[in-house]
Structure formats: structure tokens, C-alpha cells
Amino acid sequence: MSGERAEGEGKSVTENASGRTGTDPGTDGGTADTIARDTVTDYWSTAVSRIRPGEILLRGYPVEQLIGQVTFAEQIWLLLRGDLPTPVQGRLLEAALVAAVDHGPQAPSIAAARMAATCGVGLNSAVATGTGLLGDVHGGAGQQCMEVLARITGGEDARAIVAEYRERRAYLPGFGHRFHPRDPRRDPLLALVAEAVDSGEVPGRALAAGLALEEALAEGRTRPVPMNIDGATAIIYAELGFPPELGRGLFVLSRSVGILAHAWEETETGTRIKGPLPRPLLAGYHGPAPRDVER
Amino acid sequence: MSGERAEGEGKSVTENASGRTGTDPGTDGGTADTIARDTVTDYWSTAVSRIRPGEILLRGYPVEQLIGQVTFAEQIWLLLRGDLPTPVQGRLLEAALVAAVDHGPQAPSIAAARMAATCGVGLNSAVATGTGLLGDVHGGAGQQCMEVLARITGGEDARAIVAEYRERRAYLPGFGHRFHPRDPRRDPLLALVAEAVDSGEVPGRALAAGLALEEALAEGRTRPVPMNIDGATAIIYAELGFPPELGRGLFVLSRSVGILAHAWEETETGTRIKGPLPRPLLAGYHGPAPRDVER
């Protein structure tokens, strides 16, 4: 019965209750007073770092050799990918990280971090507040765009995908911007990718896919729908071989910089408990008229 | 062209960049020095509460009339639903909230909150850490179960749904428990629902749907797959007319209690920077062997 295994294995959904095998006496007494050390240490095993007294290896490299030798962007690459990037890979990653750091206090992630900074929590909590808001809708477009690019590099047709999105009246992630007629970050980012393609440093298939989508979107329109920051960075991350989920992850690292800068600016004002509205204004109300509790 | 509007309207995904209409001069100078007050206050309008000097209305009721008159569970109902519950509705909600408060430190939400409490953040941050982990996988089964119950009360067949889940080897949310052969919270919760059905206080359709699923799951098995806490509370919330999303919301309120209790217990120990492993143990490592940076 097919569901069996799933039912048997996926049971605990809201609760991680360590299951016990047949004769395992658990904590309730019983005879097994010792356990293999590995049972526990392997459970938390990692390939990211090895920490021993006097030693910090990051992906195998002693940290003291990395300090002063690699850039912060290269270090990010190393930790996420397991090896150091080539210089060109490093510079492309650097450019994408540089491009997405901030888009102003209109963004809820930035505004929430600024408000957090006035509530008596540390800057770390303010940053956590901001990054927490970079969910599927506010921070997921790059990841979603990478998934679309992968469909095209996997053989699908850009025009068909555009038609599909139009059919279900959905926007194509990574294209168009409510605010910028043409996102100023598009051109310099794509120029860097094109350069790397020309020199044979990256394959160029994601770039081709992105441009095909842009062209398909423009067809039959008077005003084109150019790539935005999510699209341009998606191309870079895809060219560099990052999986889509890390597109989101890298965006989080990048935008954290703007979040921190804004939280710090707000901290310096000394404002306390900053709400969305300046003091003379009150939120509107459209609920029931005053009434009495009758019990 | 169907996609147009979507592209035109849904553009800004990672960025809320306030769009500007045709002749709106924005901040860049221009002539419109004033704006309608409502533009701003309506944007933050709410039906939950009206706050004026000396007045706090919650869903229209003066807070001073609610204090001492309604239970905390009834207050929760009022804020989420807009009106006060009947006594039986209030008691059913109370029972569901009471049932789900804790399932021990094995759960990542509880463990993370305990660790947070040792890191020099307030109890509010510890609670935030724990509730933040009640995502689709760890806290979403109740919500998902409510969606399944709605399919059945909407006319679908329980057996067919069970077959569908087996087909795709997925567990049915709300049923079975990796840890408990029979979840001890199932029976008392369902008994309360059955009683409320008998007295005509709730319709009973979600209860019937849940029991039908449980029966369908048991067919042809030697060991049944009884409803778990997610299933039993999903039935209660569905009988009470809550939308599935609030099934998650109510679980969060309930589990916050256990999260707080555990965070506080850990705080009182005075432990600093509690990690997952006790001090003599180190996380394992399965990454590359030590190597030199060569550049």
C-alpha cells in the first residue's frame, strides 16, 4: 500500500518526537546506559568547517590562510560551494552582491528593520527582522527567475513560457519593475556577464535564456518589459552554477547590508518606538461602531 | 494580451517602490505640497481596533468592558473573528489551545527558543525564534488538514483522497504520529466536538469528514493510523468556522506558551550560549581534508 511508508515515516509533522526502535529502552530506565559517541556527533556533522582546539578549517582551508588572501565575496563562494572561485567568478559574484544592497525605506524589509532598531533590540535583531521579510513574495523573485531560466536551458522555449505566464495572468519573475521604466542595474550587470561569456569564463546559456525571455516579452508591445535586478542577478547566479534556492540566499546576504545601514541610521536618530505614521497621524478605522459587551 | 496587466502590476517583486502616477511630482519638487490626510491614514486602516485618546475599542467593544468579562480564549476569538463566541464555541477553542501548548525539547521550535534564551536576547526574541520555526513543515499540518477537511465537506470522497495521498506516497496531514501509537490528545478533543455536535452547537461536518478519513486510512491495515493533534484541532477549528490559515495562527498562539515556558526554564539555569551538544562533544566533520590556499 503506497501511502504506508509515507504515513509511517512522515507522521510527526508539528512535532519532532524522537521515535524509538523496538527494544530501545529510551530514557525510561532500561539497560542501554551508553550510546555510540558517533550517534550524536554525526547527527551534527558538517562539511563546512572543522573546529578543533587551535584549528579552524573552512572547507578544508585553514582560516589563517584565507584571511588577507581572499575577498569577502570569495569567502562567501567558498562556504557555499566548497571551493574557491576563479577570479572572474569572484568578480561576477561581487558585482551581483554589490548591486542588490538597497532599494530604500519603501521596502517593508527596510522599514521593519528601521522600526525594530527603535524598539530596544540589538542591531542583530533588526537585521533578523529585515531578512525575515524577504519571503517568497518580497525576496523570492530571483530564485523563481532562476527556475524559469533553468527550464529554458533545459530545452523549453522562451516564447512558450511567456505565453504560459500571460495565460494565467501572472508576472514573469525577474522582468519589469513597477517603479523603474528600466532598472539601472540591468545594463552593467549584463555587460559583465557578456564579457565573461566572451572570454569563455561562463557558459552563457543563462544569459541567452534571459535575453530570449526579454525579447519574447517585448514582442507586440510598444513599451518593453526589461529585466530587473532579480532577473539580472538570476542570470549571474545561474551562470555561476548556483542552485535557485541560493539565489534567494545570496540576495539575503546582499540586502542585509542595506538593512543594517538603515537600521543603524535609525538608531542614530534616537527615535523610540517608531511606527509607520508620524505622530500627528492616526491609523484609520473601518470596524464596528462602539457597542457594549452584553453577557 | 493577458499577461500585460500582470506584468504591469506585479512588477516590483523584491522591492516596494512606490509607483508614481502620471503627473505626480513625487518628492522631486513639483507643486503638490499637500496630500489628503486620508491617503495615509486609510492606508493603515483597520477593523480590529480604534484607538483614540482615552479610548480603546476592540472590534467595537470598549476594552474596559472586556476586562474581567471575557476569557483570554474568547478575546482571541473576538480579535480574529470580529464578534464574541458563544460559550460552547469559546470552550471548544479553549480546549484546542490548551491541547497543543508543548511537545518537549525535541521539537526544533522549542530547542531553538531555549538556545536563544542563553544568547543575551530578551524573552520576546526567544519566543520569536521559536514561532519563526513553525513553518509549513513544522507548524503547517493543522492548516493542511483543514484544507483536506474542506475538500470533503465540499463534496469529495474521503477514500479517494486517501488513495490520492497513497498514490503520491505523501502522508495525510493530521493523521498518524511518529512517536505516539495513539495521540493522547485525540480522544478528549473529539469527545468535546461530539458533545457540541449533539447539542447542535456546531454543524459536525468537519468531524464526520475527519472520522471518514481515519476510517479510510485504517482499511486493510492491522495497525490503524489515528488522528493526531493536528487533525483533532483542525476539526475543532473547522467546526468553529476558522479559515485554514488561522489554523496555523492558532497553533502558533498555543505553542508560544510552551516555547515561553521552555525559554524561561533555560534562562533560569544561567547557561550561556547553549549549543545542541553538551560540552564534551564536538560536531562531526565530513568535508575536505586540510589543504593549503594556493593563489
Place this chain on the structure above:
Amino acid sequence: MSGERAEGEGKSVTENASGRTGTDPGTDGGTADTIARDTVTDYWSTAVSRIRPGEILLRGYPVEQLIGQVTFAEQIWLLLRGDLPTPVQGRLLEAALVAAVDHGPQAPSIAAARMAATCGVGLNSAVATGTGLLGDVHGGAGQQCMEVLARITGGEDARAIVAEYRERRAYLPGFGHRFHPRDPRRDPLLALVAEAVDSGEVPGRALAAGLALEEALAEGRTRPVPMNIDGATAIIYAELGFPPELGRGLFVLSRSVGILAHAWEETETGTRIKGPLPRPLLAGYHGPAPRDVER
């Protein structure tokens, strides 16, 4: 040397690096392949709950006996305190929890949760966002007021404390409200406490301390500075024997209700990426004029 021990013990500040005792072989090879099971299970030991297959004890009580028997507020008491409250204790706690649920979208915690709800994160993340903001400044006044009350019940003079706060130009936590000339929640809450004092259910010392502070604050002023919600609930929590930190914790549980209600209201609007300003408006700018990167 006094600092020695501290230096020896408190070293690892940003890092929990499991220290190793003398001959402990750690993970680096060595002979100890097994460890005492208790080393690990005791490290995560708790007095809050015992979870075994088919059993959930909360503070010793089987959960199935609590369901339908205790209110949600009593369950909160049980988990935090270890025993069930008396009926009067339960009702006082209930009243305090009911009183503090919401104060509208002007509060950053509420506004941030509403914005989170539009960013594609679950309601649990929206609640985490809101509670995360209830830090020392935004959510800590009750806790701080409890600390002041404890000074008075411990023998200090209310007038002297008021003078001390005036001296350092600090506000006294729990008194006065920027918005309400008289907080409408004060009177009903204090009336309930007074009643419980009269019937001998609570000692009344925190109430006396609070009233003494209020009186001392009013002396020589034309406009008094009445107790606010933080002060009134601080009195209740202190009368009930909660430590100050849990004053914050209980406020978090209470305000989570308003946070959830607002996040849900915003979810239902379907708004995406809600920032603090409505669309026609842009954040101001007071930074440097446009300039070129010269390198």
C-alpha cells in the same frame, strides 16, 4: 586571582565551542567510542513536560486530563509556574492577558507584522516579526515596572524612587501615556486586584506600591500621571508572584493575539509587499547630491 576563573570560564563569547576536559579524546580519534546516554539526554532535560510514546505529561499532569478542564490562561500559568492556579489567580491572569492584546497599527510591532504578512511568509513568521520587536523599549516597560515595584515591596520609599527618576530625567516605567490622558485599562484592572486583595486571595503589596508611586508622581502637579497598561499589569503579575522577566513574557503572549489579528487582516486584503508609505509617496532623501565614482 579573581579574574582568572572568569577568564577561564567565560571565554567563549561569540562561539560555543565545546571545551574538552583533560583526557577527553574529542572527535579526533581517541578511544572513547561510547558516551553515557545521560550526558546527552540530561543536557536537554526539562521539568516542563515528559513525552513518552502515548504519554504527554505537562508539569506532571496528563494532557488528556487538562483538555476541557482548564482554561487557556490556567494552562499558561501551569506551564510557567509548575502548578495550577486558584480560580481567582486564574481570573486575574486572564484579565491581564485580555487587557493588553492590541493597541493598533501605530505600534511598530503591529505594523511590522502587517507588512510581513504581505511578503510571502507564513502567519507564524508574521507573528515572529511582531513579537521580535517587543524589546526593552517597546515591550519591556511592564518588566521594568515590576522591578520598581519589587524595590518598594522590598522596603524602599516610593517618593524617593520618583525623585530618583526625576533626577535623571527618566520616565517611570508603567506610568503616564503619551496618548491616553488616562489609560482606560487602568481602572478595571486595579478594581479586580483590589477585589482579590479584599478577599485575601493576593497579598496586596504590589498594589499598594503602585498606588504609592502614582500618588508620589501626582504630588505638586496639576495633571496627574496615572498608571498605564504596563503599570496595571505589572501589579497583577507581581501580586501573582511572577518574576519580572515573565512580565515581559506574558505581555508577549497577550500582544501576539493582536499581532496575529492584524497580520491576518492584512493577509486578507491581498496586498503584496506593503511598505510604510502608500504608493504615491516616496521616502525623503537628505544624503549627498549625485556624484561620480572616481577610482
Place this chain on the structure above:
Amino acid sequence: MSGERAEGEGKSVTENASGRTGTDPGTDGGTADTIARDTVTDYWSTAVSRIRPGEILLRGYPVEQLIGQVTFAEQIWLLLRGDLPTPVQGRLLEAALVAAVDHGPQAPSIAAARMAATCGVGLNSAVATGTGLLGDVHGGAGQQCMEVLARITGGEDARAIVAEYRERRAYLPGFGHRFHPRDPRRDPLLALVAEAVDSGEVPGRALAAGLALEEALAEGRTRPVPMNIDGATAIIYAELGFPPELGRGLFVLSRSVGILAHAWEETETGTRIKGPLPRPLLAGYHGPAPRDVER
């Protein structure tokens, strides 16, 4: 009366209730239907970025000029400080950011992020979970060390400060490591600072202060208490002119990289609801024996 103003102004502690000035009619009707646009847009004004259609200025620089021209570390400097760093400043910042990225899954911030990644939340929430834990105790040592360094560069004596900490049995933030006899990150970081001092690029006063503290700590001990990562980065950030709070902020940006790498590694395992203990193990229990609810 000195406290008056404070009491009058600092009232609202848990609540941001927009105060209203004398004759302001608020939202409750009244005559002022319009407000100055600036009232609202200035409230959210920033010097970090200016966003207009087609334009993104970061601290005055067009983003398209920064892309490909500055490193990610330089961009961080620009956003936090308002101007671009010199090459040497940029490299020192880079080294400090590179040094602190990870210290393994024993750290609660890393472990919590790994657990979050298994709960059905996005990588952004996993990162938020981890950074949220970098509070005063887990992430604050660098900031605290910078405050101590500032006392010395402000004229205080290192020996006296060490004595003061010993007196109150507190550890000196930034020195010693529970795990590493000598933190491997100390030497390469200090070497880079010394080099920059020699070339006149940084003043060298924070370095001198740190070394004086290290020397004072070692006096009369057989085993010295060398600077740790928090101390070494504190020196760099102080030499570069960052305020102590940003010491924490920069640590958050750096450690976010390790948090993301670990969260991603855990995501790839496909584990669901990872708790602190592997499955055969259950948390211990030291609460009351089973008892009945008697009411």
C-alpha cells in the same frame, strides 16, 4: 521639576500611539483634510539611498557606477559610513569579514539556523533565525571589546581595567577562548593591522590598546589569555573608525555567511523537523511525577 518632561515625553513605552498636538483634529473628523506631504515623506527620510524612477543613488553614487567598480566589502563600507574607503581600509575590513564567517554547528546561531531550514521556512527565515541569536552574549563581545578599547584610547589604563574585571569576576570581552588555547585568527588579523599602522594608513591606537590589555592579562600567569576573534576584529573596526554598535553589525554580516552555508547544507539533506537530538534519544525529565488534575 526635572522628571516632568521625561514623564511627559517618554510615556508610551509599549505603545506608539501617535500623540496629537493641541488643536489637531486627528482622524475623528475635524477640518484638516490635507497634510503637508513632507510630514510623511520626511518621517521616512534617509541619507542612505535616493530612489527615483530610473535612478538608484547609494550615498550619492549611481548604483550603475558602483557595480563592477567596488568590492562587496567596499560597498558595505560605503553604505555604513557614507563614503568609499581607501584601498587599505577596504582590505582591512575585508579581512575582518572573512575571518568571522563560521565556527561550526556547536554555536546556537548555526544550530538554530540548521534546524529552521528543516521546518519548511525559506532560507531567508533560516538566516533570520541565526542572526537573531547573535545577542549581547552570543554576538556582543566584539562590540563590548570596542567599548573597552575606547576607554583606553580615551586615556584609561589597561592594567586598571584588567584589575577591574578581575575584581568583579567578569571576563574581559575579546580575550581568551574556551576552546582555542590561541585563536588561529588572531595573528593574521593583527599582522594586517600592524602593516597598516606601519604604512600610516590607520592610527594604531586601538592596536596598542589591545596589546596592552593582552599584556596586562598575561602578567603573573603561566598561561596567557590571548586575544580572540572578537578582540582582533574589534581592533580592526576601531582602527577603521566604526562605532562599537557597528562592530556587532559587521559581525552579523560576516557570520550570516556561515549561517547561510549551514542552513543550505541542512536543506540539501532533506531532513524534516530536525531537533537537537538524533532519533533514538529523548530529552530527560526532572519535573513532578505523574499526578491527576483535581478540580
